[in-house]
Amino acid sequence: MPLIKTTGLVIQHTNIGEYDRMLSILSPTLGMIQVSAKGARSMKAGLHNTTRCFCHAEFVLYPAKKEVYSLKSATPLQVFLELAEDLDRLETATEIAKFARYLCISADYAEPMLRLGLGSFYLLCHDANPQQVKLTFLLKAAQTAGFTPNLSTCARCGSMNALVWFDTENGTCLCSECAKKKNLSPALLAMFRYILTAPMQRCFAYRAENVLLAAADPLLFAFIRQHIGYFGNTKKGRH
Numbered sequence: 001m002p003l004i005k006t007t008g009l010v011i012q013h014t015n016i017g018e019y020d021r022m023l024s025i026l027s028p029t030l031g032m033i034q035v036s037a038k039g040a041r042s043m044k045a046g047l048h049n050t051t052r053c054f055c056h057a058e059f060v061l062y063p064a065k066k067e068v069y070s071l072k073s074a075t076p077l078q079v080f081l082e083l084a085e086d087l088d089r090l091e092t093a094t095e096i097a098k099f100a101r102y103l104c105i106s107a108d109y110a111e112p113m114l115r116l117g118l119g120s121f122y123l124l125c126h127d128a129n130p131q132q133v134k135l136t137f138l139l140k141a142a143q144t145a146g147f148t149p150n151l152s153t154c155a156r157c158g159s160m161n162a163l164v165w166f167d168t169e170n171g172t173c174l175c176s177e178c179a180k181k182k183n184l185s186p187a188l189l190a191m192f193r194y195i196l197t198a199p200m201q202r203c204f205a206y207r208a209e210n211v212l213l214a215a216a217d218p219l220l221f222a223f224i225r226q227h228i229g230y231f232g233n234t235k236k237g238r239h
């Protein structure tokens with residue numbers, strides 16, 4: 001049986017029984033895959049750390065049966081241990097991983113999504129603002145998966161000036177002439193546009209005050225809820 005070699009980021013691990021684990025791994029070539037790691041928790045197997053959440057490793061897999069691969073071996077590339085040292089960072093990394101998992105990433109865009117995830121975890125380990133990392137990841141990941149709001153022209157009159165309303169339901173925006181209300185400041189619009197237009201490796205490279213991030217938060221959550229179905233019903237709280 002030919003073995004499959006892939007790098008990948010462990011997005012979730014579930015302990016099964018005394019020694020085993022089931023993993024969700026984001027592979028740049030296979031997409032989001034399920035991997036059964038038998039004996040991963042026994043110290044003998046040497047797989048304890050490489051089969052944990054947030055580990056980036058090179059995996060050797062047996063081909064999938066019923067869509068589940070089996071792990072033969074794993075060599076760690078990057079473990080992001082610092083994520084566990086701070087509750088805020090850990091929570092943010094977990095939210096990022098959950099969203100990535102929800103997007104059910106296909107092999108078509110798994111490679112940029114992996115780079116985005118690795119970039120987020122690296123920044124979280126190096127004192128970046130967790131709120132900014134999360135917001136940037138969510139918007140860029142949504143865009144990578146094909147959900148991009150149009151924030152360049154007014155959806156009604158085509159104006160490029162004074163865009164003041166982010167219509168999250170339609171994924172569009174309106175100018176001050178066409179909108180009755182206002183939920184976008186110039187700084188907020190500029191931040192969203194920067195994330196959407198910057199290349200993957202530069203999309204985190206901006207500074208935003210917490211007040212701006214707080215204003216962006218409900219708009220982005222509404223857009224993602226309405227277009228991707230994530231975050232469920234606001235009355236029930238967020239995932």
Ligand SMILES: [Zn+2]
Pocket residue numbers: 154155156157158159174175176177178179
């Ligand atoms: Zn207009």
